[in-house]
Amino acid sequence: MRRLKTNHCSRRRKKKSKDSLNFTGRRFILLIKELLKLIDAEIPFKKAESWDNVGLLIGDMSSEVTGILTTLDCTLEVVQEAVDKNCNTIIAHHPLIFSGIKRIENQGYGAVIHALIKNDIQLIAMHTNLDAYDQGVSAMIADKIGLTKQQILLPAEREMAKLQIFVPREDVESLKQALAQVGVGQIGDYSDCFFQLEGQGQFRPNASASPYIGTSNQLEVVEEMKLECVFDPHLQKKVEETIHSAHPYEEPAYDIYRFHATDQFGxxxxxxxxxxxxxxxxxxxxxxxxxxxxxxxxxxxxxxxxxxxxxxxxxxxxxxxxxxxxxxxxxxxxxxxxxxxxxxxxxxxxxxxxxxxEQVMIEGLKELLQSFDSKLNVHASEQSTNPFKAI
Ligand SMILES: [Zn+2]
Incomplete structure (x- = not known):
């Protein structure tokens, strides 16, 4: 049965190990861009808040990952730890770079940036995208303090588009295929999600029409299917182009409307x-x-x-x-x-x-990344980056 992902059922879903990564002989090779893709498939960077700064902040997309060090903050001590552990990739929760940088001097935050570049270490930030994830930092805290029946506290809403279109019965399968190819009918982990209902459509072509079915000035009644499906609103232009190229009618009848659905993030x-x-x-x-x-x-x-x-x-x-x-x-x-x-x-x-x-994410993110791919070489930072000391 088709299972739609909700906050409830996706929360503790077992992660499948991806097998799309490269092996050369016995050595496991992963480039930074491939690591980002792997993360993005589960914890999309686009789920971050608009004011945030996530993804690769410093480094080279084509670098090979020698090891990953997870941390809450990227400090000089953490960079040193990455060097000592032969990890050329640091994944921090808090972005080191937030707003427009005017100069990078070898002091303060600039010294950290210097150290990263000098040691050829890449810095990736997973901040509010990790917060929005149902196994993110809040869930890691919840796990640590033994809360059960976990679900997103404030689920986000996402805008979706719905298409309903009328098509002759014999053309319904080819239209579904064409629409699915551009991403229509994708719901969570499920593709090709359509609903169809049989009915009768009628039309009268005028003298200047060149109808696919029927004759000018005569009322035509046709066995048609009503097809319903959803898609991401950014696909609308492509969807309409597909309708006009794949539908047999000169003037296909369809409606597209927007609605809000509960997201699995929040x-x-x-x-x-x-x-x-x-x-x-x-x-x-x-x-x-x-x-x-x-x-x-x-x-x-x-x-x-x-x-x-x-x-x-x-x-x-x-x-x-x-x-x-x-x-x-x-x-x-x-x-x-x-x-x-x-x-x-x-x-x-x-x-x-x-x-x-939030320091629970240091170990938590290590485990999460290894659940995405067990071959990843991940270390949890042992540095405390807490700026406060209780007296
Ligand atoms: Zn924080």
Whole structure:
């Protein structure tokens, strides 16, 4: 049976190992561009926020990957670690380069860029695209603290286009084939998704028409099929060209309209505990499991909780949307004083788990990449890049 991917069923889908990568003798050769393609197939870079900067930030697409080092931030110490571990590729969650660079001096962030280029190390950023992924950083935190029944907390919506078209019965298969070839009927991992219904169409060609079926000025009734299918809106021009070249009629009858569908990507993860627990007690174990130095609760510490929403990094700007989901507890980082008051006013029990709790992605991304292809040589950085030290 056709299974459409939803947040629920795709969450723990077993990854298939890709076999499209090259082998030369016994040596496994992977170029940076192939690594990016492999990542993009699962965690598309286009899913990143518009303000973000993801993908290959520094390096050469045609370089051969000698090893990958995963890290939360790219610092000088991390570059040194990559050199020591013979990894010429660093994948960082936070982009080193964000806005327009005016000069690169050998100091501050410039020194890191210098070190990367001097040592011929490529830098890839997987930031908000990894956040939007259903096995991304929030899910890695959820795994670490033992939440089950995980699903995207705030699913994103994506625009889709729907085509309905009427075609003589004998031409329906060739039209479906032509449309499928340009990407129509692609839903998640499924291609050639069409619905068809039999009916009768009628038309009267005028004197200047050159009809495929029928005679000028005579009413014609034809056995037709109504075909329905969806496609990505960016394909619309190609789809209409295909209709006009593959449909037998001089004036094919069709409608295209846009709609919004729930995406399999989104913001944060929600999950459940096996039973209701006291928030104060549970947070003590969370602090340990995430290895964080400070954990601050905003709200009633005597409350019992069972459902938890997580937005890794800094997610307090989503407070209203998270409150509307009805989770018992919200976990995020980087909460400022007045935002904490806003959370109290909104009645959303929240714990600040520090931005640095995202460090679980260092090991998490290593495992994820190896689940995409077990032959990948990936190391998790052992450097702490936490700029804060609790006194
Ligand atoms: Zn972050």
């Amino acid at each position: 913001t944060g993860i929600r999950g459940e505990l096996a039973s209701s627990v006291s928030v104060k007690e549970w947070l003590t174990s969370v602090k340990e499991q995430l290895n964080i130095e400070t954990l601050r609760l905003i709200g009633d510490s005597s409350k019992m909780i069972r459902t938890v929403g997580i937005i890794s990094g800094a997610g307090v700007s989503y407070m209203k949307e998270v409150a509307a989901t009805g989770v018992d507890l919200f976990l995020t980082g980087d909460i400022k004083y007045h935002e904490a008051h806003d959370l109290l006013m909104a009645g959303l029990l929240t714990a600040d788990i520090e931005h640095y709790s």
